[in-house]
Amino acid sequence: MSRRPYVREEGLRWIFRHPRYLRYMTREFSCLFIGAWTLMMVWGLKQLAEGPAAWSAFLEFLKSPASVVFHVVALAFAAYHSYTWFNLTPQALPLQIGEEFVPGAAIAGAHFAVWAVLTGVILYLAGAF
C-alpha cells in the first residue's frame, strides 16, 4: 500500500458552485463602487480647496450624464452593500439577556432603523426637505 494523496486544483470554479458564492462576490464587489464614490468626494474637496472656478467645474461635472449614471449605480450598490451587512449583524453582535438571545431580526432591524434615521437627518441637513 503506497500513499499518494491527490490534490485537486480548484481555481475559480467555486464561485459558480452555488448561488451563495455569487451573492458573496457581489457583496464584496459592491464596495468598489463605494470606494470610487469616496475617491470622487476627495477629488471634490481638492477642487474646493483650489478655488471657486475649480469648485464650479466640479459641480458641473457632477451634473453630467456619466456622473448621474455612476451615482445611480453606486447608490444601488451601496444600498445592497449596507443591506447585506446589516443582515449579518445578528451573527457578529449577538445579545443575550438572561438565558435568551435577542432575536436576530431585532438586532438587524435596529441597524436598519438607525440607517433610516441617519439618512433622513443627512437629507434634512442637505436641504432635501
Place this chain on the structure above:
Amino acid sequence: MGERTVELEVLRYNPETDSEPRFQRYSVVCREEWVVLDALNYIKETIDPTLSYRWSCHMAVCGSCGMMVNGEPKLSCKAFLRNYEGVIRVEPLAHFPIERDLVTVIDDFVDKLKRVKPYLIPKQEKPVSEGEYRQSPAELKRFKQYTMCINCMLCYAACPEYGLIPKFIGPAAISLAHRYNQDSRDGGRAERQEEIATTEGVWECSFTGACSEVCPEHVDPAAALQQVKIRSTVDWYTDHLMPWLKK
C-alpha cells in the same frame, strides 16, 4: 414504498494505479427512504467491493461520511436520494487531498484542532474534593450551540478562503476555540488567541457565511469567527490605546 433506479457518478482514485481521479457510474436500485450512504453501501456490497469511503453511525452524529453531493458538502447519511434528480455526482470533500476514492486526508484539520486547545483550561485548578465547576443555564447557553460541532469538516469544504489559503485555521477549529473562550469555567483564552487572533486565524475569514449554511448540526461558525474578530479588535485597542486597562 416503491423502488427506483438511481444513477450515481462517483469519483474514484486509486493511488496505486491512477495518475488522476476519474468518475465511475453506477446504477442502484434504491428504496424511497435511502440516503446517498445507503446507495454507496449497496454499491460496495453488490457491485464493486473496491469502493472506499468513510462512515460509521449512519445517523449524523459521528461526522465521518462528509462528501460533495452534486457539488455541495453533505453528510451522505443525511442526503436523501429522493431530493435529487438525474445523475447524482458524489465526490470527496472539496479542499482536502484525496487518499483514495471518497476518502480524504484530514491531517491538516486535526493538527489545527489541536493547536486551538479545544478543551477546558480552568482559571484555577482545584482538587476534586472541592467539588465541581458550577455554571448557570444562562452561562451554558452562551456557548452551547458550538458544542454541537461533530468535526465533519463540511464547513472546510464550503469555505472558499480555506480552498484558496490552506493555512487558514478555518471555521470548525476557530468555532471550537470560541466555544471554550465563551465558557465561564475557562481561563485559556490568552493561549488560544495566540493561534486564532492572527492572519492565519480569524483575519483570513471574509465572512462568506458558507460554513454556517452547510453545517448539518446548525452550528453557526461564521458567527463565532466574527465574534472573535470583534473581541480581538477590542483587545488590540485596549493594549495599544489604554494599556492601563489591561489586567
